[in-house]
Amino acid sequence: MPQTDLPRSGPLQTLEFRIDATQPATRELRVCAIITSPEDGDVELFLPTWTPGSYLIREYSRHLSRVEAFEAGTEQPLPCLKVGKNRFRVEAPGDTRIELRYRVYAHELSVRTADVDSCHAYWNHCCVLLWPIEQTDLPADITIEHLKDWSLSCSLAATPARANALGCVASTLRARDLAEALDSPVLIGSTKRLEWQVHGVPHAIVLDGLGTVAPPPSLTTDLTKIVEQAASVFGDSLPYEQYVFLALFADEGYGGLEHSDSSTLLMPRTALTSKAKYRDFLTLAAHELFHAWNVKRMRPVEFWNYDYEQENYTKLLWLMEGWTAYYDDLLVTRAGLMSPTDYLATMAKNVQNMLSAPGRFALSLEESSFDAWIRLYRPDENTRNSSQNYYGNGAVAAMCLDLTIRRTTGGKYSIDDALHSLYRSTFDAGRGYELADVHAAIEAIAGAEVVEKLTEFVMGPLDPQLAELLADVGVKLTFRDAGKPFLGVAFRANTTTIASVTKGSPADDAGIAPDDEVIAANNLRVKPGNWQTLLAAVGEVAEPMQLLVARRGIMQTLTVIPTSGMGTAKLVVDAEASDEQCAARNAWLGEPSESQG
Template identity: 35%
Template sequence: MTDAILYRLEPTDLAGHRCTVTLTIPEPDPAGQRVSLPAWIPGSYMIRDFARQIERIEARSGGRRVVLDKLDKHTWQAAPCRGPLQITYVVYAWDLSVRAAHLDETHGFFNGTSVFLRVAGQEDKPCLLELVPPRRQDWKVYTSLPEAPGHPARAPRHGFGMYQAPDYDALVDHPIEMGTPQVASFEAHGARHELVFTGNVPNLDLERLSDDIRKICEKQIAFFEPRTRRAPFLDSTDRYVFMTMVTGDGYGGLEHRASTALMTSRADLPVHGRPEQSDGYRNFLGLVSHEYFHTWNVKRIKPAAFAPYDLERENHTRLLWLFEGFTSYYDDLFVLRAGVITRQDYLRTLAKTISAVHSAPGRFKQSVAESSFDAWTRYYRQDENSPNAIVSYYTKGSLVALGLDLLLRQESRGRHSLDDVMRLLWTRYGRNFYRGAPEGVPEDAMPGLIREATGIDVGEFLRRYVYGREDVPLEALLARQGYRLTWKTPSPLPSLGVKTARQGEEVRLATVYEHGAAHRAGLSAHDVLVAIDGVRVQHGNLDKLLARYRPGDVVQVHAFRRDELRCFTLKLEAPAETECVITPASEPFPAR
């Protein structure tokens, strides 16, 4: 690999959260080599401008300084030079999230899009990555990036040294965790999986985690490859790595081709000697299942707009309802199919999703196809009015998947389901994506693909519930399967028509729902409630105050808007039936 692009990453200042990266380009462009850092990371559809964290950067060739001009917010161009070009830069890494880089005295976590410059015109060349240890000698390395075979500095398993990637896209799609985490491993259909937990987690039950997650992984591998049961990442690496950063209240995940970065709350993880299954642990298993399903759906089955990614600007697609919504449908369903949660737990989780979608008026203003397209500017940039203006392609997309699954089963009398659609997408677009045949799903292809997989025309369904703004008719679809969907009020108290948030001991209006009581009275998001009918409002007593009234009563509400005290006359409204309940039938939810 004499023509390989060489990267060297060294954690140089743990207390200052800085790492130093040295990029060596054996054959730079004779006209002047351009390099750039991605503006976003796949899976998180928002421009993040990672280059803003580069503190110092310089270039040399043959021991001499080379002029390096900054062309825009994330692009530099080196002056023409002979021989290898070496660019050294310092990255500030203090973003404790799944999206970027974080470094301190306890660990280092690095997404490639945050630390590795792209060499323009040489993206297809192989890459070598040398990981250099900090002064601490007890750290180990956890990544799905393969060690460089045959290289004299090849890294040992979990060690510092040389790793390799076939191209730049692969280099930035294998995040790196280094430190002293708690680790477990298991095999699922012959494929090695590693669980890596970073953070202070006393009495963590790694055995239970391994057993539960193994069952989920095995179910998903067998789902896409029922004959061979071969995990897709084995074409490029010998392992899959779940990297979990544990905090007091974190939650989230970001998928990669052979690993995932997760964040979870300490309280959501299982404890030795406590066999009970908490809601938080079920949520964590759903998150694990979601990100693992992405190994197929979005990392290999991709929208055409992502084949390949353009990491310098937004990549718009109207298909995120398929890639995120369908994944959100299958995540908890596979936890159920794996036997890790009960049918009752699954139905309760499904009901919460339905309740969440139906509580937001924005679903009547934006379709999930529009939500997908606007992810960059609206879904990932939400504000106090977002519930009134947008719909989530995750949650409503999962209801579209549920509705399609039920419809396909019913129309085919049980011969076909959404499973057939996913397997067709896998064989047509996913299985060979990294084998030299990269092709993405065209924007308008889904009606034809679903008909090809099942023989059923769902064009009208997609027109109304994906490209239109109607609610998926789940009550009728579930009824035909023997399930009863009903609605109830979550509280008997009269309603202000708002969502509140705690601000110290004060109550702040986080969202004022359109056409609700507070909206009609003139209250706005960010107003701080002071009093209702002269009685002070504080965190913890709002429900007690409202319990003294009935729907239709008129009250005087005092609130601060910024530093100005205002008074509003508000007519309390009846509590809405916003809580969904699904009554199970005698047969289990579709588990085929």
């Protein structure tokens, strides 16, 4: 994005924030908010408790300290009371210019938080800006001071960096209101910026924390292809005036967060040096980019105006996240950056996770969406039995819906058409969508019976006719190692302690429970890492096995009877598929390029 002069402020008052990031070694941002009290005096300010896109209350206000108020430009203190976990009230006469000073501790490197150290400064304004509760529509000028060797990246319009007296530089960002400010994270550091255009729209990726790792030479051309594929779902048009990927690299960690005109990606830096991990990076970028349409613009009516202080409930995360998770791998495949074989292997993992976890019979995709705040972000040993993941299972449900639309319309329409139509009828019309709008978009292209299928997928137990649907596109669902002895236990990494027990499995029937330490199977010692070998050696389907376990320190012998295992799901191209099936597959995944084989 070229840096431009800010537009002049209109008749409205403008909030002012000054963020001092010039002492990154302190891990603190020093913030000053300049606000004018309303006519009747006193002003109440709040800090968000969560970041849109990540549905868990995270209580960012625990990182605030030394919140003090003064008459602006003086050291004359004003009473500043904490009136809620994330709220402060400044007592002042009407129309008083108030300077609120505070510090933000910033030591959490994730896409949704704030992290400041000697190498970089990254933050979401959700963690940083105390905003007057009555003034969420006001524009804000956010002036950021930082080290002069660092450069600042943010999707907000910015003034050119200007030097200050202390040998640092300052830039001012302009947000048109609270929502835009909170939707625009800031990255400052010795970053590398690469730029390109798609359909005449400027795009950039800012790479932070790469160390001595060099970005792949094809990075911008690969991202160009992905952006083109995403745009093609929505009539070859881009919804933003510019877009920037903020890519944070570290030793470890993984995550992405979507914004309207930017996204943050977090990956291990070595991801760029292996073919498979680089593909994961591209998939993550595709996922967050796709959210520029699905979630950041087209979104449920209940998310049209966020409440940044408490849980915002929706039953539609299976569409917001599930469909996006379906498209991320699909866009990379259609862009020719993942082979159909690799695409099917990736989707097979989702299928395996879905089939092997009975939670899909306990809680529908709709209910799992609604419960995101208390389940998905707070997994425990029983999650696989009690809930389903609206990302992975949502992606499988989206694939089934897509294949159903293709089947019903003889390949004339797909889920692409349903999404584009939903986008036009709701976001383009200036409103959020409801389930009825989703139904209308599908019914218009594929009829009421496909709407019924969708209802089956998202409101009932998720148990689609996968093999039958995949056969339409010349893909076979098979199971590796089917029929081997199955118990239904998973161990904690590098231990012999049970992490989870699948409900209804032989282990569950035998009374084996999470936290049990397995000492021996049929009198043979179980050690970390030897379980599979041991089970293969002594386990037999329908033959009772003795497991010696320690439960709360007391030994017990339990009898478990293995059943015949489902095996591991595999999706493979059917070599005997008809021309019609192959054509349907190519229409779905894109024509494979020669290099992909």
